[in-house]
Amino acid sequence: MNKIISILFIGLLAFTSCKKDNYDAPNAGLSGRFVDAETGELVQQDIIRGTQIEIFEHGYGTGQLQYLIVKNDGTYENSLLFANTYTIKPVRGNFIAVEPQDINIQGKTTLDFTVTPYIRLKDVSINKNGNKVVASFKLEQKVINNIKKIGLYAHSDSRVGEPMRLVAAEQELNAVSDPNHTYTLEIDLDANSSVLKAGTSYYFRAGALIDIGDAKLNYAPAVKL
Amino acid sequence: MKWKKARIYIFSVALFTASCAKVLDLEPTDRITADVIFGDPQGVKLYMADLYSQLPIEDFAYFRQGFNWNGSPGTGDVNNGGFAPAMSTDEAVHSEFGDFVGNDDFQWWDKGYKLIRDVNLLIDVIPTLNIKDDERAALTGESAFIKAYAYFALAKRYGGVPLIKESQKYDGTAESLKVPRSTEKQTWDYVMELCDAAIANLAPGKGRRASKWTAYALKSRAALHAASLAKFGPRAPMSGDAVSQNLIGLNTSDAAGYYSACIAACEAIINSGEFRLFRPSPANANEAAENYRLLFQDPNGATDEAIFIKGFTIPGNGTGQNYDIWYQPAQVANGWPHPGRMNPTLDLVDLYESYDNPGQSAPIVTTTDGNVNDYNGYSTAKTYLRFDTPNDIFKNKDARLWGTAILPQTNWKGIPIIIQAGYVKPDGQAVIRVKDEITINGTTYYTYGAPSTTMYSGFDTYGGNNTRTGFSFKKFMNQNAPVVPGWNQGTTDFIEFRYAEILLNYAEAVVESGTGNAAAAAAGLNDIRKRAGHTSTVALTSDNVQRERRVELAFENKRFWDLIRRREFHTQFNNRFMHSILPLQDLRALPDKKYIFVRVNVPNTNPKTFETRAYYRYIPGIGSNGLVQNPQY
Structure with a gap:
């Protein structure tokens, strides 16, 4: 009998102490x-x-x-x-x-x-030329800082970019860009045959990084080749 | 019946307590009170031993989970897979795990402030102790040393932290105990101030307790860290509240002061004449390699070089360590199921100089075209250099490579350690990292160099026990005794500060600041090289100092902080694969025994990237302690 009472009592305690969660889920x-x-x-x-x-x-x-x-x-x-x-x-x-x-x-x-993006990539072309993928583009920058580097990035996923790449071809500029200059970068497919397998399509994307604090790269849209 | 008995008990206890008014003032008998422990010099000694055990020394029991990860009270499962701090850098990879620097790794917040609380309590009673004046000065110096150690460990993890300079008294409100973060500059300056207090109060001497020299050594390391942060901070700009309030980050103009503090501390040790390099003039490279190995196998035989030793004297929980069981090669596991975890990378091996071409790193050339950046694997289109043994390719490399890593088919504990990744069949077809055998003219050849898993130490994924980089681990390993197959049985001591580090700190501070005695700094640098069997000298340049530092101090848990303080982690690790070398027997050369080597990305791994926010750890518990969090957490 005592046992039953104590069980009931504990049960009662448990119920009174625990209200139903009445908050809405994030909506x-x-x-x-x-x-x-x-x-x-x-x-x-x-x-x-x-x-x-x-x-x-x-x-x-x-x-x-x-x-x-x-x-x-x-x-x-x-x-x-x-x-x-x-x-x-x-x-x-x-x-x-x-x-x-x-x-x-x-x-x-x-x-x-x-x-206002720090840099715009203009007249972008990314093409396969023999066993090389060549990107060419012009840069238009909206601030006076140097451009730290430009890069061409390759990945099997469409979300390719500097942080997410299998192969990168980068060039340090550390200078203010010339709006009339055409910058070119290339990735040699043969030299990267262990990651860029022949006969498979990959995404390529060109970008440029401004030399400001913890700024991120500006890009042109990715291209599938 | 039972219930009745219990009621009598309760009643009598109630009676007893009612009759005894001061029951709550009774001294507990299972605790020692402050008066008792501090009233007796022996008690103080015991208390000091506890403080020393809490020192944040990054030794053989330091893992990403924390310090004293060897079954000490308050730590978790000692079976952490043997993932050493070196594997969070470019020094090594784990034979199984692909992990890198995680958010929760290397935290030291609660335990740091516990140590500071404990040492502050000691500082409170020092003036009241009935001891001689020199003993009082020693205790004052030691407590400053321990506190400096603690704040250094906090500053390098979190930047500016709350400075609890005196023990806090609880007055009934938790709010009064909350102390905001100081700036990073104030925190480093406080570390310097504590080091100076330690130096002023401690006597010169040697042993396992703090001395004037250990205090100088600590200051040398801490000042170099702060100076580097100030100089190289702009390499990794950060933003956020902690930055705008100066809780993290130093000004580049602060660098000069810290560099000169480092130089002065190093000069105090160097000019004392108390320390010198262990076996400084080897007759040849082989002797140099063995000397280097001996220095770490038993630091107690090298007390001229070792400034501060942390002992692992007794096997057992909280006292022994696990480097021998985790890291000796599979062939000498002696029944232990998880050996071979430390795999030095090809990237590290490349760094060691060749005696043929001193003054620069000597990447391992495997092909006739000399291309060392090709990691695309074996190809019949390439012409590989052929060697007579699986380690001839490393001939003439710096002795410290031979003293740090076990190279393929070199002897360890009297047996050749077989590390082979496969073979090239007579038809030119390669069989790599697959268990296979082939019989040619009555002789059977095995891909892994031997028929069974107990007879080789490389590349087979069996048990995760074999190296996947081509190298096993030698530095710190005990060659004299078989591995004891159990937890916390290793007793090799750890050198926390040694003279070579002081010489390297000195060289770095002089070259990076452009001040100080460049001739003396270059001499120290070249003394270290001479001890490693080099016969030529190099100039004092930043590159030479850093390369020398990496090869001399490899696996001493310095590299991680070097990458942090010089702000090189995020550029060194941006989608970076670590690399391996695959030794293959070339069966096309039969009946000659020839080997070729292939440079590859470490098999079954992903590229690693260091997030800039990880230059600072996150501060735990900001919801209750109200502190400003570090950026991007």
Whole structure:
């Protein structure tokens, strides 16, 4: 009898101490694009170690920052955020820094960033020439800093870039670019036959890095060859 | 009946406590109080032993999970796979794991502040102890030394940290215990200040406790670290709150002060005349290799060079270590199931100079075209150089290579260690990293150089016990006794500070700062080379110093911090494959026994990338301690 009572008692304790979880799952979301202020085109990004969007949820003191990543094509989306006011700021990007803004995120909220990329790659061509892949392009830079390096990157995945590549052909510039000069880079397929297998298609993408703090590369869209 | 008995008990206990008003003031009998331990010089000695055991020394029991990972209280499962800190650098890869620097690796926050709390409590009582003045000075110096050690370990992980200069008293509110982070500059300056206090109070001497020399050595290392951060910080710019508040990062103008502090500390040790290199003038390279090996196999035979030794004297939990079981080659495992984990990389091996061409690294050339950047594997289109043995290709390389790594088919514990990746059949077809055999003219040849898994140490993935780079591990390994197949049975001691490091710190501080006595710095650098069997001298240049440092201090857990402090990690590791060399027997040469070698990416691995945020560890528990987090965490 005593045993039954004590079991009941413990059960009672357990129930009273544990209320039903009455909070909603995150049901809001934020999505948008990085748009070039002049051309209106999307600003190409890196999916890993690329531009991030720092978001800070109001109402929780000095809490942890959250970071959203941006897709290669310059769009982003997080579809599982709690509805609230957030301070939002893209950080460590490949464009002239933009001011933080407070956004009330309710339901599916859209937020586009109009930015000026540090560098635009113009007249880009990436072609297979015999056993070499050759990229040529011109550079148009929007800030006075040096261009640190240019690169041509290859990967089997379409999200190719400097951080995500099997092979890279890079050239250190460390100079201000000449807008009329055509820069060329090439990857020798034979010399990389262990990673770039003959008869398989790979993605190639050209980029340039400005010499500013922890800036990221600017790119032209990837090409499948 | 039982219930009744219990009630009587409860009742009598209640009676007893009611009758005894001061029950809560009773001294617990299972704890020693501060008065007792600090009231007795023997007690202080015991307390000091505990503080020393907590020192953040990156020894044989230091792994990415933390310090004293040898079954010490408060640590986790000693079976961590044997993933050594060297494997987070370009020195080695693990025979199985492909891991690299992870967020939770090398953390030392709670334990760091525990040590600081413990040493602050000691500092509180030093003035009250009934001891002689010289003993009091020694204790003051030792406590400053331990505290400097702790803050150095914190600063290099987290940047600017809260400086708890005195023991904190709890006054009922947790808020009053919270101390904000100081700037990185203030933190490094505090480390310097503590080193100076240690130097001023400690007597010269040798032994396993702190002396004036160990304090100078610590200062030399810490000052070089801070100076490098200041000079090379711009190589990896960072942004965020911690940066804008100066909690991380130093100004380039701070470099000069720290370099000169390093130079002064090194000169104090060098000019003391107390230390010299172990066996500084070998007759030849073979002798140099053996001397170098002996220095680490038993540092106690080299007390002229060893400034500070951490002992692993007694086998057992918390006292022994596991390098011998994890890292000796498979053939000498002596029944232990997980040997052979440390695989020195070809990248490291390439770095060692050849006596034929001193002053520059000598990459291993395997083909007639001399291309050392081709990692595409074996090809019949290439012409490979043929050698008589699987180690002839390394002939004339710096003695320290031979003292650090076990090269293919060199002897270890009296047997040849067989490291072979395959063979090329008489028809030119290669069989690589597959278990196979072929019989030609009555003789059977095996891809791995021998018929069974107990007879070779390379390339077979069996058990993860065989090297996949072509090299096994020798430095620190005990050659005198068979491996004891159990946990924490190794007793080889670790040299925390040695004279060669001081000479290298000195050379680096002089060359990087462009100040100081360049002739003396070059002399120190060349003394180290001479001890390694070199007969020519090199100039004091940044490249020469760094190459010398990497080969001399390889696997002493310095490389990781060298890459951090010189901000080279993110450029050295950007989609980087580590490399192996595949020794193949060339059966086309029969009846001659010939070997060829193929340079490849380490089999079954992915490229490694270092994220710039990892230059600082994340600070644990910012939700409760309210500190500003490091960037991008």
